[in-house]
Amino acid sequence: MRSFTSREFRANQAQVFALADAGETIVIRRRGKQDYTLTPVDDDDFQMTPQLMADILKARRELAEGRTRHFETHEEMQAWLDSL
Secondary structure, eight states: OEEEEHHHHHHTHHHHHHHHHTTOOEEEEOTTSOOEEEOOOOGGGGOOOHHHHHHHHHHHHHHHTTOOOOOSSHHHHHHHHHHO
8 A cells, every 4th residue: 555645646646646557555645634545447437237227227216115224323224234
């Protein structure tokens, strides 16, 4: 893992992108703010496949029909997940 400040990242973008392309985990730190991970993505990461679209439409129908689960607390959700 390599870590860069936002200033170092701006000054060395080509080098940092090359490291990420080579498989290195890159963390960009912002002073006193959120940190970020730089990750390469493929074209497939952004494609809406027919199966994904079908799953989304099914989920929307289930939501409209009230066939969803609702949890009041994290513990309730975790207990349900553990029961699967």
